[in-house]
Amino acid sequence: MTIDWWTLGIQTVNVVILIWLLERFFWRPVAAMIEQRRATAQRILDEAEGKRSQAIAALAKIEQTRAGFAREREAILAAAHEAAELARAARLGEAAKEAAALLAEVKTVMEKEKSLADKAWSERASHLAVEIAERLAARLDGPAVRASFLSWLLKEIRALPDPVRQAVAANGVALEAISATPLAPADEERYRERISDAFGAHPLIVFKADPALIAGLELHGPHLAVRNSWRADLTQILADLTHDNRP
Amino acid sequence: MTSPLASVALFHLGPVPVTAGVEVTWAIMVVLVLGGILITRRLSLVPSAAQTVFELIVDTVDAQIRATMRVEPAPYRAFVGTLFAFIFVANWSSLVPGVEPPTAHLETDAALALLVFVAVIWFGIRAGGLRGYLATFATPNPIMIPLNFVESLTRTFSLLVRLFGNVMSGVFVIGIVLSLAGLLVPIPLMALDLLTGAVQAYIFAVLAMVFIAGAINEEGQPAPDTSSQRTPPS
Structure with a gap:
């Protein structure tokens, strides 16, 4: 190999x-x-x-x-x-x-x-009261009442100051004495004397009747206005009531 | 009478005789190289069935190198793989009528063993340098230097003898049985010879890997992590 x-x-x-x-x-x-x-x-x-x-x-x-x-x-x-x-x-x-x-x-x-309602009610009540008073006062118009109003008028006249009293009621000045009912002539004469005495003069006073007075004796002259009646009093009361109820 | 072990020159190229074994080797080379060119000409990421088979071969060779040598297979793939492929095809070339395997001749086996011997030296020096390679003969201690040196020669010789003996004996046995018995009688022996050829190709390649690994791993080169082998990512 x-x-x-x-x-x-x-x-x-x-x-x-x-x-x-x-x-x-x-x-x-x-x-x-x-x-x-x-x-x-x-x-x-x-x-x-x-x-x-x-x-x-x-x-x-x-x-x-x-x-x-x-x-x-x-x-x-x-x-x-x-x-x-x-x-x-x-x-x-x-x-x-x-x-x-x-x-x-x-x-x-x-x-x-x-308030308005109260006032209205008050006024209405006042009017109602005055109306009631008017009706009541109307029943009181008699000689005693008239004598009272006469004495209140004389008292107001005497309360005036002397110069004013002599000036507004000199002799011959025409004044109006207004009563609620006509006075008898004797009463007119008697009222005239008493008012003249209060003035201390002799103004010319003419008597008139006005039923709206209810009762009272007011004396108005050229420069004088003595409001002495139920009407004046009620008007004053109504005014006072209304004035008091003002809101 | 000419010895069946002798290589008969078919013709001469000048002073160089060309034997049948050389011719068959050339044919095998042509077949393998042309086959490789044909295979790699149409490689794609989506492989065909044939490409899958050859990729499996390459992958198997790589796995064997990793398992045997404990190194990355790339530097050794061509040498080991070609040894296996050549020996395998050469051994199985006996299937072709009239063809005698080149590995049945002593010169071819000696050439293969010589290449293994040179490859061991080459890879050993490349891995650890000349000094490192020579130091491998002193392992485990310098007393072993003569024995290791003799071993490096004898193991190469054993490669040669083993391959030559197995293949040549198979060819002889088949030839003798064929001359004595009928046509179909040698077929089991031929099948056994094919098995022997495949096993011898595997043994030759594995032993070559073992010898090379002994030369490169005794330099203290750490074995590669086997987990780095190609595994499908989880």
């Missing part, structure tokens, strides 16, 4: 060349393709992981935004509730003020109407 060294050398070179050729045309391209696929798959996985992370982050952001919406909704509701409460309170306050003003106005009107 021998070894052919030429063949050994050729086969060695053949295998070396085959190693080089297969390295160039088979092992390296296929391994590169495997590595490229692995890198591509890894890149796709990394991208998928990145997108998954982005999706998770976006989901978290959406959750956060939704939570923000809920908080904002709560805040808006709270603000609206507070504003409604404020508006309600303000409206209630205004309504209370309006009601108070209306009540005050109504009270004022009612008081005014009540």
Whole structure:
């Protein structure tokens, strides 16, 4: 058994060349393709992981935004509730003020109407009282009453200051003596003397009758008016009552 | 009578005799290289069935290198893978009528063993430098230097003898049985011979990896993390 060294050398070179050729045309391209696929798959996985992370982050952001919406909704509701409460309170306050003003106005009107009604009733009562007094006083017209009225007239004349009494009742000055019923001539003469005495002069006195006086004796002149009758008294009383009942 | 173990020159290129084994080797080279070119011409990210098969072969070679040598497979893939492919195809070339496997001749096996011997030195020096490679003979202690040196020769020789013996014996047995018995009788032996050829190709490649790994890993180079092997990401 021998070894052919030429063949050994050729086969060695053949295998070396085959190693080089297969390295160039088979092992390296296929391994590169495997590595490229692995890198591509890894890149796709990394991208998928990145997108998954982005999706998770976006989901978290959406959750956060939704939570923000809920908080904002709560805040808006709270603000609206507070504003409604404020508006309600303000409206209630205004309504209370309006009601108070209306009540005050109504009270004022009612008081005014009540005052007017009281006044009207008072006036009516006064008139009624005066009417009652007129009817009662009409029944008192007699000699005693007339004497009383005469004495009251004389008293009034004497109460006048002297210059005034002398000026209004100088001699010849025309005066009117008015009574409720016509006087008898004797009474007229007697009254004339008593009045002249009161004046201390002799004025021209003319007697007249006026039923409106009810009872009494009044004296009227150019510069004199002595009201001395039930009518004058009742008129004065009515005026006083009406004056007292003014609101 | 010519010895069946002798390589008969078919013709001469000057002083160089060209034997049948060399011719078959050239044919195998052409087939493998053209096949590689055809395969890699249409590589795509979405592989065809054929591309998937050859990617599986490359991936398997890488996995074997990782498992055996505990290193990244790229620097050793072409050498180990080509040894396996060539020996496998050469062993199975006996299926072609009239073709005798080149590995059944001593020169081819010796060439392969010689390449392994040189490759061990080459990768050892490249990994740890000349000093580092020589230091591997002093492991576990300097007393082992002669034994390690002899071992480096004898293991190369054992590669040669193992491959040559197995393939040559298969060819001889089939030839003898074919000459003695009928046409169909050697078929089981031929199937056994195919199995033996595949196993021997695997053994030769694995032993080459073991020898290279012994030269590069004894430099204290850390074994790669096997978890770095290609695994589908979870």
